[in-house]
Amino acid sequence: MDVTISYLGFVFFCVIAGLARGLEITSQSATSIEMASGQSVKLDCQFTLGPEDSGPLDIEWSLLASDNQKEDKVVILYSGDRAYEDYYPAVKGRVHFNSPDPKNGDASINLTGLKSSDTGTYQCKVKKAPGIRSRKMLLTVMVKPSKPRCYAEGPTQEGKDVVLRCISTEGTNPLQYTWEKTSDSKLLPATAVLDPVGGSMNLRNASIAFSGNYRCTAKNRVGTEECVLQLGITPPPNTAGIIAGAIIAVLLALIIIAIILFCCCRARHRKKYEKEISYEIREDVPPPKSRVSTARSFTSVGSQRSSLGSMSPSNLHEYALKPQYDKIPSVEEYDRPPSHVPPPVAAKMAGPNLSRMGGIPVMIPAQNRDGSIV
Incomplete structure (x- = not known):
């Protein structure tokens, strides 16, 4: 009876030991991996086989759906002592078995040129009848922060609140931003208020001492950029001078317009006045009919007067019998035909009478119609 029990116990132990020596996944690496985009990663999957695992070896890596x-x-x-790497177009050409002969117990794979779309849960499944084992690993592909852009928002004047901003357009969250001053005392102003998530730094009541160089660093778990x-910081503008200048400019503009x-x-x-005067001249004062004759008459009269000074008393008597020399003919006389010209008026006083009265007899030469001396 005791011998029988001991024999059964030995058989049971051998069965348990045989099962323990079957197919097993022996990898002890972490099941959660974080990597940066562009890098390469090894997904570990080591296994051992038992004597009873005599079937064909199949190794399958799959990306589990969320x-x-x-x-x-x-x-x-x-499968069948051959690797097939073209199943998933998203990783085609970037995934390979780590060992050239995976049946030796290394089912690990290498994934190169990581992308954010490679993030997911990967499962390694090893089959060798009758044994089947699997292992899951979570891969998180994080994007390194892109080079941030630093700038000052709003006026950088003394006495104002100046906001410094730092933004990375790419990068896997959570992103953390830090600011530091790299010039002078290398200490941030006492009034500085930082936002490590948004990347801003508010400098309240800025002064000239705030001027200098500042550096912003953006980082996450896979990289940093800065x-x-x-x-x-500039002094405030002269507001009074600006207002005075503006007023003067407006006044000058108004004066010029006036x-x-x-x-x-x-x-x-x-x-308008010149136009009215021209209308009055056209209506009230008609032009003379013959200005050329009148001008010639005045010219002739002047020449005759100059010639009288050289006349002798004997000639003066003849001129006294003719019309007066200095009489300018009127317009009616110009218009009268030659047949109606009145005879010359004789002098009322003879030469002897004028001499007796103490006067000098003067002969006035006669004039024809156009003003010449007859």
Whole structure:
């Protein structure tokens, strides 16, 4: 009886030991991995086989769907002593078995040129009948922060609140931003208020001492990037001078406009006045009929007067019998035909009478119609 029990116990122990020596996944590496984009990662999957595992060896790596309604994607496969790497187009050419002969117990794969879309849960499944084992690993591909852009928002004047901003357009959250001053005392102003998540730094009641170089660093778990900002705080503008200058400029503009309007109005009135005068001259004063004859008459008269000074007393008697020399013919006389010209008027006083009265007899030469001396 005791011998029988001991024999049964030995058989049971051998069965348990045989099962323990079957197919097993022996990898002890972490099941959660975080990597930066562009890098490479090794997904570890080591296994051992038992004597009873005599079936064909199959190794399958798949990307599990996050939604149960979707189908898992086979990434790479080893079957019939051959590797198949073209199952999943998203990783085609970037996934390979770590060992050239995975049946030796290394089912690990290498994934190169990581992208953020490679993030997911990967499962390694090893089959060798009758044994089947699997292992899952979570891969998180994080994007390194892009080079941030640093700038000052708002006026950088003394006494104002100046806001410095630092923004990275790319990078996997959570992103953390830090500011530091790299010039002078290398200490941030006492009034500085930082926002490590938003990347801003508010400098309240800025002063000239706040001027200098500042550096912002953006980082996450896979990398860091930084930018440098040169800040210059300027004195406040002379507001009174600006207002006075603006007032003076407005007054000068109004004066110039007033002068232009005055000149325009004056020129307009002058033009209107000249136009009215020209109308009055045309209506009230008709032009003379013959200005050439009159001018010639005056010219002849002048020449005759100059010639009288050389006449002798004997000749003066003849001129006294003719019409007066200095009488300018009227318009009616110009219009009268030659047949109606009145005879010359004889002198009322003879030469002897004038001599007796103490006068000098003067002969006035006669004139024809056009004013010449007869």
